[in-house]
Amino acid sequence: MLVALTGAGISAESGVPTFRGEEGLWKRYDPSRLATPEAFQRDPKTVWEWYAWRREVIAKAEPNEAHRTLADLEREKGLWVITQNVDGLHQRAGSKKVIELHGNIWRVRCLSCGARFYDRRVPLKEIPPRCGKCGGLLRPDVVWFGEPLPEDALRKAYDLSARAEVFLVIGTSATVYPAAELPLIAKRSGAKVIEINPEETPLTPFADLSIRKGASEGLREVVGDLI
Numbered sequence: 524m525l526v527a528l529t530g531a532g533i534s535a536e537s538g539v540p541t542f543r544g545e546e547g548l549w550k551r552y553d554p555s556r557l558a559t560p561e562a563f564q565r566d567p568k569t570v571w572e573w574y575a576w577r578r579e580v581i582a583k584a585e586p587n588e589a590h591r592t593l594a595d596l597e598r599e600k601g602l603w604v605i606t607q608n609v610d611g612l613h614q615r616a617g618s619k620k621v622i623e624l625h626g627n628i629w630r631v632r633c634l635s636c637g638a639r640f641y642d643r644r645v646p647l648k649e650i651p652p653r654c655g656k657c658g659g660l661l662r663p664d665v666v667w668f669g670e671p672l673p674e675d676a677l678r679k680a681y682d683l684s685a686r687a688e689v690f691l692v693i694g695t696s697a698t699v700y701p702a703a704e705l706p707l708i709a710k711r712s713g714a715k716v717i718e719i720n721p722e723e724t725p726l727t728p729f730a731d732l733s734i735r736k737g738a739s740e741g742l743r744e745v746v747g748d749l750i
């Protein structure tokens with residue numbers, strides 16, 4: 524069983540900013556003001572302006588070679604992608620077996636009637652957007668700091684990690700839990716853990732192989748051994 528855990532770094536080559544590191548979003552913005560339920564409660568307009576901007580950036584992005592390689596590995600070897608990303612680029616590259624641990628920026632949820640649906644409008648005309656059904660306030664259907672991850676996604680991710688023979692970890696700072704625990708579960712269950720990241724992370728010492736390269740170039744190095 525081949526499994527890949529991906530983070531913002533795999534979409535960096537598509538022009539989607541990462542959160543940490545030199546150019547990271549958390550260098551310019553305060554996550555406690557933009558990515559928590561309290562922030563949204565206090566100021567939904569500002570939170571939505573930030574998400575509307577991120578949606579516009581992501582709408583212009585194309586899947587890159589790394590996304591496409593993982594889609595090829597799904598077709599050839601049944602690879603599962605467990606992603607922390609909300610950009611939907613794995614699916615646009617052709618991956619179907621994708622577990623979104625942190626939700627999807629293109630999906631919204633109504634705080635009044637609970638309706639949950641894809642809203643791909645770019646740019647968003649009305650900010651904050653309202654529910655067409657009940658007029659309630661919509662929120663991005665993503666996981667904010669302090670919120671629980673979708674139960675079924677997390678359960679499936681734990682199960683796949685425990686059954687993986689090879690566990691790729693691509694483009695994540697391996698600092699946000701519970702996602703950061705998955706490679707350690709795979710390692711404990713006997714998987715070969717391969718990390719691809721231009722920088723070292725807290726996971727690096729546990730990896731069987733840690734490739735200090737970008738996602739596309741790093742995958743080129745190992746894909747031959749995986750097919």
Ligand code: APR
Nearest residue numbers: 530531532535541542543607694695696699720722737738
């Ligand atoms: N290829 C591979 N990795 C890269 C590349 C690249 N071209 N460019 C940067 N990276 C690496 C960085 O070295 C860093 O380790 O990608 C990682 C990105 O780390 P983060 O920005 O912390 O992103 P991520 O690990 O996905 O964050 C986890 O934190 O803010 C929350 O919910 C958000 O899902 C996100 C979670």
Ligand code: ZN
Nearest residue numbers: 633636654657
């Ligand atoms: Zn509603």
